[in-house]
Amino acid sequence: MIKYIPKEFKTILNKYRFIDSWFWCRYSINPYNGCEFACAYCDSRSHKYHLQPEFDHLIYVKNNVGAMLDDRLRRARTLLPDVAAIGGTCDAYQPAEESYANTRQCLEVLLRYHYPVIISTKSTLTLRDLDILSRIAEDSWCAIGVTITTLDRKLAGFLEPRAPSPEKRLNVVKEIKEACPEIQAGVNFIPIVPFLGDDERNMEEVVADTKMAGADFILFGGGMTLRDNQASWFMRRLSEELPHLVEEYEELYQAKYTLAEGYRGRYEPGKSYLKRIHRKMLELCKKYQLAFRIKRYIPEDFRKQNYLVAQKLLDESYLCQMLGRPWTKTFWAGQNINNLGESIEDIARRGELRTIRNIDASIEAYVLNLLGNEGEQ
The missing domain is CATH 1.10.150 (DNA polymerase; domain 1)
Structure with missing residues (x-):
């Protein structure tokens, strides 16, 4: 059962020391604390993010996000408009958004202050906000990446149990490009999950269907990361539902997993594996004439x-x-x-x-x- 708890937070806008060179964001905003899509590979489970252990069914709804963000930007003396990523440790359009509209509130403020926006999501609810997202695109810049790791429904049910189906997610890209061509829209093929999403058939299907959806780009990363709580969670799920793959993962990550001691091993696969996956993806992007980078926001000031x-x-x-x-x-x-x-x-x-x-x-x-x-x- 999913539980929503309204909660006060001190901040809503985070500024990075260095721009994220994949998504071109200088700032990040998480309208919620927790994410109910419960993706098996989600890195937000790791210690780094300090989220509640039950973050996939206990969702903290941040109070007064619109007012907080407006106050932060209105009082800012050193902040310059730059790309704000909405969602990171949460999906900005998870089901809670339908009731609380925290993401919508943030978009309204960002438009008012001329801040460009990038959103990574698995949700069809993104389509609700095309009116304001298109206005942001016309005013400054807007990009939306829809995450897809497989087109196999059964496998997606294991990897992303509460997210919309891959077909529905691809349709989001298609509808965005048909309705609002000024918005950059594409697919985040991240992560490419070893032994589940890294076979050549799946990779080509994802790239081909992304192209057919009219996408502007496909971002990919072949090195699914495993660390502390997130690694132990993923390996436990794997041992319960796909136990024949546990040894494969232990070999690829030079790791050992037990229920009692959790995961002990590498953060990512070895270089030869990564190189093979990346070379194949680059070949596929060339074959289908699909960009693997997003065109960045370019300000009109000294920058x-x-x-x-x-x-x-x-x-x-x-x-x-x-x-x-x-x-x-x-x-x-x-x-x-x-x-x-x-x-x-x-x-x-x-x-x-x-x-x-x-x-x-x-x-x-x-x-x-x-x-x-x-x-x-």
């Missing part, structure tokens, strides 16, 4: 060139990471450019690009070339 240059670097670092190549220097160069307090063009004119952390001679030359090309357009 414009910073974000354009950083996107190039972060896109490159992502591709290198997927292919098992060195990527961290390019990644951190992009992140540090994201955080500049002035235009990178001004820094380049002063000949001071090398003062930005992680920019070496090769990256400096790359950045100067980008800035030169931008100037010619």
Whole structure:
């Protein structure tokens, strides 16, 4: 039985030190504490997030979220409009939203202050808010990623027992693109679950059906993570319903699982496994002409060139990471450019690009070339 409990919280808006380079968000908002979709692989069960152990059937409804968010943005002296991700440790459109409309309240405030929005969800309830989501897209930027890990209903029932069916989720993407083409909409193929969602047939079906739905993108990540409480929960579910896979997981993650001691092992699969999955997904994206990155929000203030240059670097670092190549220097160069307090063009004119952390001679030359090309357009 799902129980909703209204509760006071001190904050509603979180600011990241570094922008999330997959979803391009600077801020996050969780309208609820807990998520009733009860996904078997959900990382929110891990210690890191400090959620209640029964977070999939005890949902705390945050009180006065609209007023809290409005007060935070109205009083902000250092915050600049940037992408706010709604939902992270919860699904912003889980069934509680139908009654409490916390997500809708947040959207109304974000539109008023011209903040772009990204939402990751498994819910069909997203369609209720297309009116305001389309206004946000026209005002600044809006992206919606619908999570799909398999198109097999029975398997989805194990992985995501209380979420809408995969067919209904794909239809959300289709309806968004038909009704509001200004919204970026696609599929989050995250995680690609080992031995359940990583066979080539499933991967191709997900990519092909994503393309048929008219999606703008498909995000993928082949390394389902396992840690502390979340790992033990997943492995317990696996041992109860698919016990023949326990040894497979123990080998892939170099782990050991027992009911008494829980999970002890690696955080993610080995590099050879990840490289194989990522290479296959890149091949499929090329085959179906489907983007595997989201086009980021670009502000019109001093950050414009910073974000354009950083996107190039972060896109490159992502591709290198997927292919098992060195990527961290390019990644951190992009992140540090994201955080500049002035235009990178001004820094380049002063000949001071090398003062930005992680920019070496090769990256400096790359950045100067980008800035030169931008100037010619």
